[in-house]
Amino acid sequence: MIREGQSRLYPIEFNAVNFTDTFWAPRIKLVREQTIPFQYEQCQETGRIDALRLDWKPGQEPVPHIFWESDVAKWLEAASYSLATHPDLELDALVDQVVALLAGAQQPDGYLNVYFTVVEPGRRWTDLRDAHELYCAGHLIEAGVAHFQATGKRQLLDVVRRYADHIATVFGPAPGQKRGYCGHEEIELALVKLYRTTGDERYLRQSQYFVDERGQQPFYFEQEAEQRGTPGFFATTFPERDQERVKYREYNQSHQPVREQTQVVGHSVRAMYLYCAMADLAREVGDETLAQACERLWQHLTTRRMYLTGGIGSSSGNEGFTSDYDLPNESAYAETCAAVGLVFWAHRMLHLECDGRYTDVLERALYNGVLSGISLDGKKFFYVNPLASSGDAHRYEWFGCACCPPNIARLLSSLGQYVxxxxxxxxxxxxxxxxxxxxxxxxxxxxxxxxxxxxxxxxxxxxxxxxxxxxxxxxxxxxxxxxxxxxxxxxxxxxxxxxxxxxxxxxxxxxxxxxxxxxxxLPMAVTRVYAHPAVKADQGCVALQRGPIVYCLEAVDNTAFPLHELELPVTQPLQATFQPDLLDGVVTLHGSALAENAADWDGQLYTMQRPRLQETPITAIPYYAWDNRQPGAMRVWIREHQA
Amino acid sequence: MIREGQSRLYPIEFNAVNFTDTFWAPRIKLVREQTIPFQYEQCQETGRIDALRLDWKPGQEPVPHIFWESDVAKWLEAASYSLATHPDLELDALVDQVVALLAGAQQPDGYLNVYFTVVEPGRRWTDLRDAHELYCAGHLIEAGVAHFQATGKRQLLDVVRRYADHIATVFGPAPGQKRGYCGHEEIELALVKLYRTTGDERYLRQSQYFVDERGQQPFYFEQEAEQRGTPGFFATTFPERDQERVKYREYNQSHQPVREQTQVVGHSVRAMYLYCAMADLAREVGDETLAQACERLWQHLTTRRMYLTGGIGSSSGNEGFTSDYDLPNESAYAETCAAVGLVFWAHRMLHLECDGRYTDVLERALYNGVLSGISLDGKKFFYVNPLASSGDAHRYEWFGCACCPPNIARLLSSLGQYVxxxxxxxxxxxxxxxxxxxxxxxxxxxxxxxxxxxxxxxxxxxxxxxxxxxxxxxxxxxxxxxxxxxxxxxxxxxxxxxxxxxxxxxxxxxxxxxxxxxxxxLPMAVTRVYAHPAVKADQGCVALQRGPIVYCLEAVDNTAFPLHELELPVTQPLQATFQPDLLDGVVTLHGSALAENAADWDGQLYTMQRPRLQETPITAIPYYAWDNRQPGAMRVWIREHQA
CATH class of the missing domain: 2.60.420 (Maltose phosphorylase, domain 3)
Structure with a gap:
């Protein structure tokens, strides 16, 4: 399925496209003017920037966290993209400052990780499964590549090359090397980017090593735990990870060699980043076995485990996949980062084979499951994107684990490459x-x-x-x-x-x-969408879509009845109206629904009388735009009335 | 609302009714021949009987548990009722042995609790909120009363009187007494029974004290915790109980004086036992304020927080009540003991005022939410009674917290009193x-x-x-x-x-x-029941009832489609057929439902084509009889097709 040679398609550079539309251009501007500065402030206020000075002392608060570099790196990546399409001397200088801090934090051997340099230096590379070291390294590499591409400046690229070179000495099949790989995939795709930017094949080989080694027996993470003899990083928070090691293999997709994997399992962001790297490697080295594994996993994901919004990973328990067709709406996890990751993966699949199946999913995720992650003012974020809410799900400004906000920022800042x-x-x-x-x-x-x-x-x-x-x-x-x-x-x-x-x-x-x-x-009719009968949560329900936009009912527009009481008759036509002053300009859908009259129950909880139904007007808005007004209930899947 | 004097109704004695029917008589026989002996074995094997010898030594397994007396007491109560209607020398002797062990375990001051005698003697009465001491005492008192009524033997009655006398010296408003009450209500209703049996008004007054004191400020449980200065009994298992003390008041209904309570809250079994005592006291002392509180709570429970089966307490989180109309089906807790408790309370309400509202609920709980708790062979029990299952809910032989099995046994063994x-x-x-x-x-x-x-x-x-x-x-x-x-x-x-x-x-x-x-x-038509529109889980759904019996679909009878895919047309007639050889003889319901054809999805997860529907026969069985054949899915609420 991999197109070779001359006929191979490649994306045009993100900065070769200049958006002038009313949908993306204002959002990219918002990310530039609001989100990127705001996220820098958050990194600054939470100590993520200052930590790079390596002057943390025991007892001092806050303690640098093992995730922190990844947040700074994704901010750097987003800021770099922004600089490329919209030069900004002030931002450029700020980026240079942070790059200088990173350069200063790099150790003589190339190692670059604040936590394992100042907090627990003795634990370097001892908990690949949970300590996120190689994951953070991957994000730094992506930042280095982006910064170089955007600005032509080599400083951060050189820093991450030195780090990658160091990593290549530590991990591999040679005697004395650790035969490990990261418990949170990311470095694999980053190393392919580094190879493409530098032309140095060692990075491609290192990525291949990490991908090929994954899931081989004996299982590295279990050997590592035994050799270490002490509890892992999250032993207190997630004791089950150590108690049920075999079950936990799927969490980070290390249960099988990647070419044998047929089902999308485990933590959904980890899965997406792994599949991205697999698709990258399939393309770069023409590896059909990897391409076939990607295709199997793609089919499984998109026909069994994906929300209508392109959200993926239905459970908060593992931030990931559960079982086929298990797509609950109110308790949906559908992490923003996972939808971003799905866009990344779809884009790579599209460059193995130009097939609208991939683009349809890319578009679905982009306009719905990704975009819902950010508020209209660009300052608040959903980590979790439910498809129904009783009214208690809201976007927040920042998270302790702040992966999602900068992930949206880097995607939107480089959106041009997807066109x-x-x-x-x-x-x-x-x-x-x-x-x-x-x-x-x-x-x-x-x-x-x-x-x-x-x-x-x-x-x-x-x-x-x-x-x-x-x-x-x-x-x-x-x-x-x-x-x-x-x-x-x-x-x-x-x-x-x-x-x-x-x-x-x-x-x-x-x-x-x-x-x-x-x-x-492309005629945009209001379309009713039905979910496969095996999706319990959606049975008897219909969702509304118009063009690529999935709609929802939000309480603020539908006050006469609680949303769960509404039934949409099959024969009910729905009108689409562009409302320029609503939610930064959206097409809303209007029609009538039916609702039961609670008065018929006469105070009783149960009745043997068939409920009467009365008509009530309804308004649906784009799913991505919900929770930008008064808080309240929301639902994507609406009960359908068959008569 | 309390009928006074001559016109006051009272239940006839349980042993004045001799069942000769094909429904209850075999079940009572089963309880006598299977459940009671089996539960004794379980008490014996788990150490509950031997613990009464008080020869436990530190380090020895099993460690006597604070609940254990309550299980033995409920067994004694059930066995006593059985002896009254069906003399059995062997069982009589066994009961006498256990009574003798209890008598031997009683301390010189009347105190009777194994755990606080041999395991942690220093902690007696220091954790009324969580240590269940007075709760166990209550069950012992109920056993003593039942044993005396059933056999005329006074030994256990005398033991529990001495214990009750001791308790009366410890708890009360007098100087030097503890102004406490139990974190798990039970002793209040038991003391009323003891009063009725002995005629000694001190027991009535003690019950009144416990009920009146509950929820008064300053809050006893919080004072107790402060004075104790050490963690409570379940501090490790349920740290939130100490962290959120104010919130936790509702769990044991100590958030307000009982006469001010208007909503059923907290742990559902605790609530039922409290309301039983309130109704008992209302009747015994003609206290209209208590009767009115009972009536308010009854209205709230039965119009907002009760399953169609008479199951109550929808959440496993607190084994109890959540919010109005929050009645999820698959995650329903609906503890068997709570349905038993509802029968107890309904019976008491019925004797404040003879109103079919109470009897309807009593019957609903009895034939459905209680009876589902026990398998047809009398040996396995549901602690939790969901109204829908994916196939992983099954009855078990016994539980670490074994409250439910003997609770069913004592109810069925004394069923005559409800007729x-x-x-x-x-x-x-x-x-x-x-x-x-x-x-x-x-x-x-x-x-x-x-x-x-x-x-x-x-x-x-x-x-x-x-x-x-x-x-x-x-x-x-x-x-x-x-x-x-x-x-x-x-x-x-x-x-x-x-x-x-x-x-x-x-x-x-x-x-x-x-x-x-x-x-x-009483014509028994197959009836369709609808839930109040505010019950989210049941919207668009219908339940089937015939006479007092609530029906369900079970996978074993309906194999063509997963149950959640079935839709019952509004116009579909349902035939009722008595099947003598099925599930010990039940009326089953038969008709046709509609189901979507998964083939229409053509491997896709979502479709824009309206699903076609095809007819498929369905069979419904009584809810109480589910999970007695091959394991599989079940649901009470079925989607209704309006066309």
Whole structure:
């Protein structure tokens, strides 16, 4: 399934796309102006920045935490992306300061971890399963790569290379090396990025080693625990991790060699980062066995264990996967980071094979399960994204384990990379959003301009704004899975979509020239979605979707009855209305539902009389925008009334 | 609301009723032949009996537990009731042995508690909140009363009187006394029984003291903890009990003086036993304020916090009540003991005021939420009675905290007391079951014979078998709340039910003589029941009831589709069929349901196509009889299809 050589697609650089739309551009600006500064403040106030000075002394509060570098690194990554698309001297200087602190915290041997340098230096590399050292290293590497790409400055890249070089001496199959790998996958994908940026194959090999070694017997984490002889990092908080070691293997996907894995299991963010690395390696080394494992896991995830929002990992117990079709709504975990991770993985799968299955999931997660993670003002975050709430789930400014806020920030700051892919003879449009993209197709510089009100309207105009001379290439456009009757015109002439539609993409291969205009109409009907009968929580229920947007009912718009009492008749039409002043501008859905009249119960808890139903108007809003007004109940899945 | 003086109804003695029916008589026999011997064995094997020898030494296993006397006492109580209706020399001797052991364990001052005599003698009465001392005492007192009533033997009664006398010296408002009360109510109702049996008003006063003192400020349990200065009994297992003392007051209903309580809160068994005592005291001392509090709590419980099965206490977190209408099915706690306690309380409310509201609940709990607690072979027990199961809830032989098995045993062994009440001029029938009752109406001995196949058939014949001379009295018959069109005849002549129907009872006041026959027909239609719209878990769902029996679907009878996928059309008729060979003889319900065809999803998790539905036959069985065959899923509330 891996496309090779010339025909291989690659994403265009994130900073080659300039969003000018009303949906993403304001959000990216918000991340730049609000989220990135705010998250720096949070890192500063919580001690994450100062900890890099390595002047912590026993007894001092706060004690640096083993996760802290990862938060700083993701902030650096987001800030770097932002600098690349929007130069900002002040932010640039701030980034340089933090980079300097990181450089100063690096040990002579290349090691870079505050906790294991100042708090418990003796425990370095003794608890790979739970201590997150290689995970933090991975985020630092991603930050180093991003900083170099965005600014051309090498300082942080050099720091993380030295760290990666050190890691390569410690871990591997050679005598005297530790045959370990991280309990929280991340470094594997980071090392592939480092390889792509530096061209140094040692990093690719090190990533391969970590991925290939995972799940081999004897199980490293169990050997490590025995050799260590002392409790692991979370022995007090999560004693079951030590008591049920075999069961716990799945938590970090170390239960089997990765190529033998057929089910998505365990902690969902860990799983996503691992699968990203597997897809990266499949592509970089042409490893079909890894690609096939990815495809099996993808199928399993998307047909058994994914929420309609693209949220994944239904249980708070393991922050992860449970069993097939177990997708409870109110207790859904659906961690923001896991949806971000799913976007990352889908993007990589899409570059193994250009198939709309992947893009549909990428889009689903992006517009719903990821975007719900951040408030409209860019300052508050959901760690957990339930699909129903009694009114007690709310976004918070920061978390002790602050993985999600900077993860959204780095995704949105580099969103441009998800819009187009290309090779020398193809230009592929995955996502629709107004903006300009500048790219190089073979010898030709091309500027492409999209104009659309997506996701509120499916009319998209794509103009070739600049192209020095007429050039033949294949323009591929995604026809989203939610759209059934797309209409396509080139320079005003209709093009038969079905003739070339293949795996969710329509192809227009012709000689293109500046001024050519493609018009794509993706009719956005309000659609009712049903869940597989095995999903207990959704039986008898319907969800509403329009375009890529999943809707929900929120109490603030529907005050006449508690939300769980509403039933939507199958015959009820729903009107879509764009409301520019609501929730920064959203399309809302309107119609009538039915609700039982509690008065019929006459104070009783149970009745033998069939309940009467009365009509009541309902309004649905985009799921991502809930909990931005008065607190209250919410639900995505609404009971459907069959009569 | 309390009827006074001559008109006051009282239950006839449990052993004045001899069941000859096919429903209760075999179950009482089973309890006698299987459950009581089996529970003795369990008490013996787990060390509960031997512990009474007081020869435990530090380091020895098992360590006597603070609950143990209560299990032995409830066994003694059940065994005593059984001896009264079915003399058995062997059991009688065994009971005497245990009584002798208890007598031997009593301390010179009257104190009787193994744990605080041999394991931690220094902690006597230092943790009233959690150490269950007075609770165990209460059960011992109930056993002593039952043993005396059943056998006429005074030994255990004398033991518990001495213990009660000792307790009366320790607890009370006098200087030097502890102003405490028990964290697990039970002794209050036991002391009323002791008063009724002995006529000694001191026991009534002591019960009044405990009930009146409860919830007064300053809060005893908090003072006690401060004075003790050491952690409480369950400080390790339930640290939140000490961390959140104020919140925890509700757990044992000590948050307010009982007369101010308006909501049923906290641990459900504790609540039931308290309310029993409140109703007892209301009756014994004519205390309207207590009766009114009981009535408020009753209303709250039965209109906000009771399962259709009569199960109560929806959360395992506190083994008790949560919030109004919070009645989840699969995670329902609905402890067997709480349903037993509800029967006890309903019976007492019924003797404050003869109102079918109480009897309907008593019957509901008895035939459903209590009876589900015991397996058909009498040897396995549900502690927790969910109303839906994925297939992993099963009865067990015994529990570390073994309150439920003997609680069912003592209820069923004394079931006769719930059938009739009387005073000098009234005879009231509450429950219907074939059997003979012998009682004294004023100067007249009366023998009444019921013949019915209740609960499978609502035709009841009640004959006055023996009555020396024609006597005028009021024969009151309950018309169950589930029955809408009762037909009544006396000696073949129709009697207008509606003419005298009052609070669920029809009255026939006339001169009765031997040979008179009352025929009552209570048509048992299969009825659909709906829950109040505020009960989230049941929305869109229907439950099936026929007569007093609540039905469920069990996987073993319904194999074509997972139960949660079934929808019952509103128009679907359901046939009732008696199946003598199934589950010891039950009426099953049969009809067709609809189910979605998973094939329509074509391997996808979500679809935009409306699911097709196909017909499939369904069979429902009585809820109480589930989990007596192959393990599998179960549900009481079934989705209803409105078309």
């Amino acid at each position: 187009y892919s290309q090779n020398d003879s193809e230009l592929v449009v995955h996502l629709y959003a107004s903006g300009r993209a500048q790219l190089q197709l073979g010898a030709q510089a091309v500027t492409v301009q999209q104009a659309t009100n997506y996701p509120w309207n499916g009319a998209v105009q794509i103009a070739i704004e600049a192209l020095a001379e007429p050039t033949t290439f294949n323009f591929k456009l995604r026809i989203p899975g939610w759209c059934s009757e797309a209409v396509l015109r080139v320079n005003g002439s209709a093009v038969d979509v079905t003739a070339t539609l293949d795996k969710g993409y329509v192809s227009i291969e012709r000689s293109w020239q500046a001024g050519d205009v493609i018009e794509l109409e | 009739y009440s009387q005073n000098d001029s009234e005879l009231v029938v509450h429950l219907y079951a074939s059997g003979r009752a012998q009682l004294q109406l004023g100067a007249q001995a009366v023998t009444v014979q019921q013949a019915t196949n209740y609960p499978w058939n609502g035709a009841v014949q009640i004959a006055i078998e023996a009555l020396a001379e024609p006597t005028t009295f009021n024969f009151k018959l309950r018309i169950p709340g589930w029955c809408s069109e009762a037909v009544l005849r006396v000696n073949g002549s129709a009697v207008d039910v509606t003419a005298t129907l009052d609070k669920g009872y029809v009255s026939i006041e006339r001169s009765w003589q031997a040979g008179d026959v009352i025929e009552l027909e």
